[in-house]
Amino acid sequence: MAFIEVRDLIKIYHTKEFNVRVPALRGIELEVNQGEFISIIGPSGSGKTTLLLVLAGMTEPSAGQISVGGVRLDQLTEDSRSLYRRFKVGTLWQIPNRNLIWEINILENVEIPLRLLGVPREQRKKDAKELLSEVGLEKRLKHKPSQLSGGEVQRAGLACALAHNPVLLLADEPTGELDSRTAGELLKYFKHLNEAHGITAIMVTHDFDVAKSTDRLIQIVDGRISGYSPTEKLKTIRDMHHVYLDRYGGIQLPRHVVDKLKVQREIFIDEEDGKVVLHQNNSNDVKKAKK
Numbered sequence: 448m449a450f451i452e453v454r455d456l457i458k459i460y461h462t463k464e465f466n467v468r469v470p471a472l473r474g475i476e477l478e479v480n481q482g483e484f485i486s487i488i489g490p491s492g493s494g495k496t497t498l499l500l501v502l503a504g505m506t507e508p509s510a511g512q513i514s515v516g517g518v519r520l521d522q523l524t525e526d527s528r529s530l531y532r533r534f535k536v537g538t539l540w541q542i543p544n545r546n547l548i549w550e551i552n553i554l555e556n557v558e559i560p561l562r563l564l565g566v567p568r569e570q571r572k573k574d575a576k577e578l579l580s581e582v583g584l585e586k587r588l589k590h591k592p593s594q595l596s597g598g599e600v601q602r603a604g605l606a607c608a609l610a611h612n613p614v615l616l617l618a619d620e621p622t623g624e625l626d627s628r629t630a631g632e633l634l635k636y637f638k639h640l641n642e643a644h645g646i647t648a649i650m651v652t653h654d655f656d657v658a659k660s661t662d663r664l665i666q667i668v669d670g671r672i673s674g675y676s677p678t679e680k681l682k683t684i685r686d687m688h689h690v691y692l693d694r695y696g697g698i699q700l701p702r703h704v705v706d707k708l709k710v711q712r713e714i715f716i717d718e719e720d721g722k723v724v725l726h727q728n729n730s731n732d733v734k735k736a737k738k
């Protein structure tokens with residue numbers, strides 16, 4: 448059994464004000480192994496944040512199954528979900544003041560989750576210092592977030608996210624506000640912590656260069672997984688030739704392929720010599736015309 452198993456996950460938001468229901472996740476199927484570092488990439492509005500929120504226990508799925516380290520999130524009560532969220536998950540958001548408290552220094556920030564766990568003062572200080580030096584901030588312990596650069600703030604946020612020793616680290620566009628050099632540096636620390644702590648990590652991004660630094664890339668489009676690939680040999684997102692085939696036989700064609708189709712609603716399928724070929728025209732009609 449994989450560490451994370453997601454089956455037919457559906458999330459529908461109900462906006463009461465306008466009485467509309469928005470399907471944000473439309474049958475996500477996903478498996479992530481323990482210790483893996485994966486990225487989720489996709490256009491804006493495709494459901495990336497929603498998937499993270501469900502995995503973080505911050506919102507309830509509408510249907511489907513989701514298990515993390517053997518815990519079935521779709522079956523948890525509100526109280527158990529809150530415990531799961533607090534003890535099992537570390538989160539890093541794009542906007543720094545969601546990760547850190549601005550009025551206190553970063554050492555005190557990292558101590559907070561440890562204090563909630565009841566770790567005694569001396570041990571707490573030691574652990575927090577250790578984590579902050581792991582992200583290269585040993586000389587900045589007494590600085591408040593406002594006294595640090597954008598990259599340092601996100602690194603402090605990362606230390607904070609890991610302080611309570613979570614089993615799952617979830618990051619939502621953590622490099623979104625950083626330039627590419629600083630983003631690269633944050634990713635280096637991210638990868639180091641993922642490896643050193645053996646923690647399973649999922650990072651959402653819309654930036655292919657960021658996604659490339661993870662082990663495996665999952666693409667989501669319109670609330671469904673459309674493709675996935677190990678990142679090793681990928682040069683561009685179009686090199687991604689793995690298309691996800693779900694249990695119901697469904698696949699989602701890449702956007703650039705769909706855009707080239709003349710007829711959007713109907714295509715024809717041929718299966719020959721181990722190949723599955725999709726045609727714009729009915730190949731039987733073409734064969735008949737040739738005769």
Ligand SMILES: Nc1ncnc2c1ncn2[C@@H]1O[C@H](COP(=O)(O)OP(=O)(O)O)[C@@H](O)[C@H]1O
Binds near residue numbers: 498
């Ligand atoms: N709280 C919400 N209420 C209603 N609709 C939402 C809410 N959050 C997100 N959505 C909608 O769900 C879809 C997916 O959103 P989101 O998960 O934020 O996508 P992404 O992170 O990929 O940009 C979008 O259509 C968005 O407008």
Ligand SMILES: [Mg+2]
Binds near residue numbers: 495496497
């Ligand atoms: Mg988002």
